[in-house]
Amino acid sequence: MKIQHFLGGIxxxxxxxxxxxxxxxxxxAQLFAVHSTMMGxxxxxxxxxxxxxxxxNPLDYFKYRYYIKWLGGICKFxxxxxxxxxxxxxxxxxxxxxxxxxxxxxxxxxAITERVVEYFYRGDNPYRDVVANPRFKVGDxxxxxxxxxxxxxxxxxxxxxxxxxxxxxxxxxxxxxDSVPTDGISxxxxxxxxxxxxxxxxxxxxxxxxxxxxxxxEAYLDAA
Numbered sequence: 001m002k003i004q005h006f007l008g009g010i011x012x013x014x015x016x017x018x019x020x021x022x023x024x025x026x027x028x029a030q031l032f033a034v035h036s037t038m039m040g041x042x043x044x045x046x047x048x049x050x051x052x053x054x055x056x057n058p059l060d061y062f063k064y065r066y067y068i069k070w071l072g073g074i075c076k077f078x079x080x081x082x083x084x085x086x087x088x089x090x091x092x093x094x095x096x097x098x099x100x101x102x103x104x105x106x107x108x109x110x111a112i113t114e115r116v117v118e119y120f121y122r123g124d125n126p127y128r129d130v131v132a133n134p135r136f137k138v139g140d141x142x143x144x145x146x147x148x149x150x151x152x153x154x155x156x157x158x159x160x161x162x163x164x165x166x167x168x169x170x171x172x173x174x175x176x177x178d179s180v181p182t183d184g185i186s187x188x189x190x191x192x193x194x195x196x197x198x199x200x201x202x203x204x205x206x207x208x209x210x211x212x213x214x215x216x217x218e219a220y221l222d223a224a
Contacts, residue, residue, distance in 0.1 A: 028067040034074065040116030044077060046175065050152035052076050132173040134190035134218065140166045141224040142194060144216065155220050162201055163224050167213065168193035176217050190218045 023029040038044045052073030054061065061069070078084045096102060136142060146160040147153065173188035198210040 023067075024065070031067055031071055031074070035070065036119070037112065037116050038074070040119035041112060043081075043083075047152070048077055049073055054152045132171075132188075132190040134169050134192070136166050136169065136190075136192060136218070136221065136223070138166050138169060142166060142192075142216075142221045143224040144194075145220055145222055147220060154215070154217065156214065158201060159196070159214060159216075162196060164194040164196040164200075164214075166192050167195040170215075174217070176219060187219075192216050192218065192221065194221075 023032070035049065039046075049070065053069040056069070056072070064072075075084075075089055079086055079089070142164060144155070144159045144162050144164065147155055170191045170193070174191045176187045176189055192215070194214055194216050196212045196214065197208075198212055199206050199208045201212065
């Protein structure tokens with residue numbers, strides 16, 4: 001589904017929310033903690049979040065705020081994997097709506113806390129030190145593919161079928177999170193910083209000397 005990833009360069013889109021707070025409401029910070037715990041304990045990975053939070057109908061995608069989409073993805077995952085049932089979620093939701101001052105469960109688990117803290121230090125890319133054997137080198141001219149629709153992508157729509165030049169070949173390999181295989185870890189591959197001339201991207205600015213840089217997974221690129 002390309003629509004929600006095809007916003008760059010579209011005129012008349014708005015209004016645009018320029019809220020800069022990381023967490024607008026307290027529950028959003030709590031949800032981020034739930035997500036971090038799930039990541040640190042290894043029951044899910046970034047591809048799960050990206051695909052489940054972004055694979056909704058585009059009209060719904062634009063209707064909800066950022067962390068509401070996270071909440072929907074997390075709940076769907078927990079129900080599908082049998083950690084919770086829809087009935088349990090609905091019962092807890094009704095209880096706390098009726099009793100907003102009721103204390104939250106906070107039993108704690110030192111072993112889980114230790115794993116989550118370790119995750120924050122370690123990060124979530126186990127392939128960073130892998131020798132990636134990149135297909136392209138600095139200075140190569142590349143063509144950005146028109147990739148098939150996917151629930152999540154890091155490829156802006158306005159770069160599809162455009163030509164650029166490899167400016168940097170990043171060291172190591174990085175998770176390709178356009179899909180979720182059974183283990184939750186996507187294919188690790190090289191990533192490049194590609195330089196584009198803006199006049200090659202938008203025909204209405206033919207005299208511009210500006211450039212645009214974008215990180216691209218190797219899967220997005222072909223030799224031009």
